[in-house]
Structure formats: structure tokens, C-alpha cells
Amino acid sequence: MISFTANQAKTQFGEMIAKAQREPVSITKNGKPSVIVMSIADYNALEELKLQNLREKLARSVAQLEAGDLHDGEAVFDELMKDI
Structure with missing residues (x-):
């Protein structure tokens, strides 16, 4: 699973969305998993x-x-x- 920090997800939002269309993306905050972004x-x-x-x-x-x-x-x- 691909992982982005919360800051990376914010600054690279378009890339994160594109990757989430192919597989779930984990977003970490303060080094801990926080949410998963996935395709509809x-x-x-x-x-x-x-x-x-x-x-x-x-x-x-x-x-x-x-x-x-x-x-x-x-x-x-x-x-x-x-x-x-």
C-alpha cells in the first residue's frame, strides 16, 4: 500500500488521488496511520x-x-x- 504523510497528501493532492484510483493510499499523521483514501x-x-x-x-x-x-x-x- 502506498503511504503519504498528511503534509504530502495536502501538497500532492492530485497525485494522491491518481494513486488512490489504482490502490488504497494510507495517510499518516505524526508517523501513525490516520486514514485510507480509496477509489469509489x-x-x-x-x-x-x-x-x-x-x-x-x-x-x-x-x-x-x-x-x-x-x-x-x-x-x-x-x-x-x-x-x-
Whole structure:
């Protein structure tokens, strides 16, 4: 992954955007990773994966409910929130 300091990202914004179209770019601040800049296509793909994961978890929960395998609601939400 390509990395820019926050100052480099500011002064070389156009270059950073061009690179982010090809692969995610890490922006560091005070020597520590701060944010990731990525193309809208990569972002949309990531969001779709997250949605697919949530749908799979909900489908498993419905199947468990239909099988009579009941769970505490709080435990179910804890499981859903674990990956966020």
C-alpha cells in the first residue's frame, strides 16, 4: 500500500488521488496511520461485502429461529456488532 504523510497528501493532492484510483493510499499523521483514501469502486465493493456479511448473519439467525433454537436478543446484537 502506498503511504503519504498528511503534509504530502495536502501538497500532492492530485497525485494522491491518481494513486488512490489504482490502490488504497494510507495517510499518516505524526508517523501513525490516520486514514485510507480509496477509489469509489473499492469503497462500494467494501460496503457490498459488509452488507452481504450482515445478510448472511441475519439469514443464519432466521434459520435458527425457525429451527426453534432461540437466543437472547442482546447476545444476537452483540454478535452483529462484533465485526463493526
